Amino acid sequence: MINSNRVFAMVLRYSIGFRHNFDRLSDMFYWPALDLLVWGLTGLYFAQFTPNTKETTYFILTGIIFWLIIWRSQYEITVNVMQEIWDKNLVNIFASPLTVSEWMSSFIVVGLFKTILSFSFSALLAYFLYGYSIFVFGITLIPIVINLLLIAWAAGFFIAGFLIRYGQKIQTLAWTGIAIISPFSALYYPLSILPDWAQKIAFFVPPSHVFETMRAILQHNTFSSERLLISFALSVLYLVLSIWFFIFMFHRSRKLGLGRLI
Numbered sequence: 001m002i003n004s005n006r007v008f009a010m011v012l013r014y015s016i017g018f019r020h021n022f023d024r025l026s027d028m029f030y031w032p033a034l035d036l037l038v039w040g041l042t043g044l045y046f047a048q049f050t051p052n053t054k055e056t057t058y059f060i061l062t063g064i065i066f067w068l069i070i071w072r073s074q075y076e077i078t079v080n081v082m083q084e085i086w087d088k089n090l091v092n093i094f095a096s097p098l099t100v101s102e103w104m105s106s107f108i109v110v111g112l113f114k115t116i117l118s119f120s121f122s123a124l125l126a127y128f129l130y131g132y133s134i135f136v137f138g139i140t141l142i143p144i145v146i147n148l149l150l151i152a153w154a155a156g157f158f159i160a161g162f163l164i165r166y167g168q169k170i171q172t173l174a175w176t177g178i179a180i181i182s183p184f185s186a187l188y189y190p191l192s193i194l195p196d197w198a199q200k201i202a203f204f205v206p207p208s209h210v211f212e213t214m215r216a217i218l219q220h221n222t223f224s225s226e227r228l229l230i231s232f233a234l235s236v237l238y239l240v241l242s243i244w245f246f247i248f249m250f251h252r253s254r255k256l257g258l259g260r261l262i
């Protein structure tokens with residue numbers, strides 16, 4: 001049984017120093033703003049050579065803004081795991097009644113809150129700079145965001161499983177691990193541009209179906225529920241497996257001694 005008070009306490013721990021941490025603030029606002037400025041302007045430049053200027057720019061902005069949901073949500077899982085290791089605090093928090101499921105729940109809650117902030121900021125900035133509105137996707141925006149969140153949590157707990165087992169030796173995975181799926185996710189280009197072997201891999205990468213769906217809406221104003229259902233099924237499967245993997249690796253690490261990670 002998950003105790004909401006203990007979950008709230010951990011959420012408070014991960015949130016209370018946020019406004020004083022310039023690393024976290026830059027990750028949430030500075031880098032997304034810079035990406036939108038640089039790649040948005042690049043998109044406008046290349047759009048001059050295509051028949052539909054707005055469409056080309058919108059493809060790039062869609063990739064930037066919605067990939068942020070995946071990156072931000074998984075980042076809050078993996079970096080907060082590393083935060084406990086850096087602070088030499090793992091032994092302390094698990095000397096308390098806190099359970100693994102409550103710890104994991106706090107990652108999801110704080111990550112969801114920060115993702116909403118960062119995503120909303122980026123969406124507003126894109127609207128004021130380029131006239132791009134995320135509401136062009138209409139009601140399909142809801143299943144799109146849900147899919148991306150599930151993908152992010154699955155990736156986050158999978159990567160965190162390795163971090164809780166091996167610690168600082170592989171800490172770079174905390175912020176770089178998710179990037180491995182980005183070439184197969186069709187963020188800025190259609191899947192058809194990938195070689196055959198890469199397209200086969202991309203089929204099992206849930207974001208590829210989401211971004212292909214979004215591109216079809218922007219380009220042809222058509223919506224395929226089939227792709228979103230495939231993405232949802234894959235995401236749920238991966239999330240279940242990643243939660244099991246994280247819990248397994250945590251208990252394995254606990255047997256070896258959490259103190260060895262500090």
